Amino acid sequence: MTSTHMTETKPELNHSSLHALAADTGWQRQGKLWSDLKELCDLLRVQVVTSVSDEEFLFQHVQFKTGQRIHTIGQAFDTLYIVHSGFLKTVLIDEFGNEQVLSFPMKGDLFGVDGIHTRRYASEAVALSNCDLILLPFKKFTALGRTHVELEHAMYSVMSRELVREQAMVSMLGALSAEARVARFLVSLSERFADMGYSSKLFNLRMTRHEIGSYLGLTLETVSRTLSAFNEIGLITVDQRSIGIRDIEALRTLRRLPPSSSRSKQAGKKLREAAAVQAASRESKTEFDQVVAI
Amino acid sequence: MTSTHMTETKPELNHSSLHALAADTGWQRQGKLWSDLKELCDLLRVQVVTSVSDEEFLFQHVQFKTGQRIHTIGQAFDTLYIVHSGFLKTVLIDEFGNEQVLSFPMKGDLFGVDGIHTRRYASEAVALSNCDLILLPFKKFTALGRTHVELEHAMYSVMSRELVREQAMVSMLGALSAEARVARFLVSLSERFADMGYSSKLFNLRMTRHEIGSYLGLTLETVSRTLSAFNEIGLITVDQRSIGIRDIEALRTLRRLPPSSSRSKQAGKKLREAAAVQAASRESKTEFDQVVAI
DNA sequence: CGCGAGATTGACTCGGGTCAATAGTAGTGG
């Protein structure tokens, strides 16, 4: 249970075991303990007209180790979480025990929102690395929102942003080819790393091929194969979890081969080949001079 | 522009033409004109501890005709919409003009939420039938939320619900086969019609095969074929836009043939066949004694 | 009555899922 890699034996949604686990964590108080409103809003990338930095309103941090569950499906909801550092995944578990990865929250991301409506979390959140999370008791937060108008708006804003993200996800799953999905996934990861201050060109994946596949609606084999293909074409460099981005533009513009409901009949295959050629022509111009993330 | 079927010629995101159109509508004032808070919450299926029915806070209705656009992508956001009656679709338009249907709002649904974050609508909403919508000016609404706590919570709740819905969508697109998607689509439609007071057994689709396909991440041919297959198996009755549900349980439990990241290796094909058999055995027990919707 | 949009069907193709074998990696324990 305390090993650093994910070996926890899927506890069958056992709530008591979860709580035991949380208790086990013991609200350790190393590292940063509290955050104020401003820090919180900065993290959420929400522009707040710097309200008086109320020192009275502080939010506690909690640490989770790799593999630990932050919350499970069905567990009573009462707090939202903001990632201060670390990487997680949120998953849905369908009626037959199959996991479906919904998101990979990282620094600045909010999660737990799906619990508001039914007052129970609709998904499960698991730490993919050691994490430092900010607790955001929902009651306390809404109460605050009433006195700090801009905070309330921030909340709406973040939820709206999350909704737009999901829409983009739906759109991607509905319309893009496997290659395009993987390409975009890499691009978005790269961008996230960039604005977290890490290298956007060389980084380590925090999740398995299986998790990536689940997130993208593909099998792990397809993910692996696609990464290998990108590698051969020269778009990226792959070695296990380590990814080097060699041609982000090619990845970004890599469109769907004639996928789903396409009406504008532009031979998609040609686009792919074009992208490949385009990539090959740039192959030698990028270099790897940046620091590896983490 | 005022014809009752959808012939509007994709106006290339021309905002001025949109506004002209809205002006054209002329905020017609037939039918119900205003709704109070309680009515609004009832519609949203949010339990509100019946706040004093403030007659001062009323929300205006607007009518749209089939094919009219309620808002377009990029248009400045300032109001949310609640469907009082009628059917719509919301679509995303990707970088090459392809539509992707995101939802089919109907009675009691809220839309426009995706505009909160960037202050511009991220999607486009189009009426699939004549519609009666309730306008919900966002500013006014949040202001109200500050004095009526339960209203604020209702807003969070509805947004959270919407998020969960999107998650379910992602999950479906990522994990289910074409047949399962169509089956679930029919089930959810049936349920929606049921709690709108229409028949859950016999109803008319308000959207084309193409739109259904776009929504489900399939081609219109696959949708058509799948409906035909369900028809032959005896799960449903199809005639153009008219759908008769004959075995909702079979549709509900129709699982994915071995789709994506399946680890529990249960021969999916057998499940399908089982469902078919199951369906056949029930074939004669359902009857069509209910009133057709609309 | 003819036109155009939508729906249905068939034939063909191929992207990506399935199954399976192999290899690289890391944590565990003797």
Place this chain on the structure above:
DNA sequence: CCACTACTATTGACCCGAGTCAATCTCGCG
């Protein structure tokens, strides 16, 4: 320290579900 074990990743062979292309049919409307 090294073998043992459990994941994780990579690759290949095979095949089927669903996309593509295209012909035909229906229906509502001008």
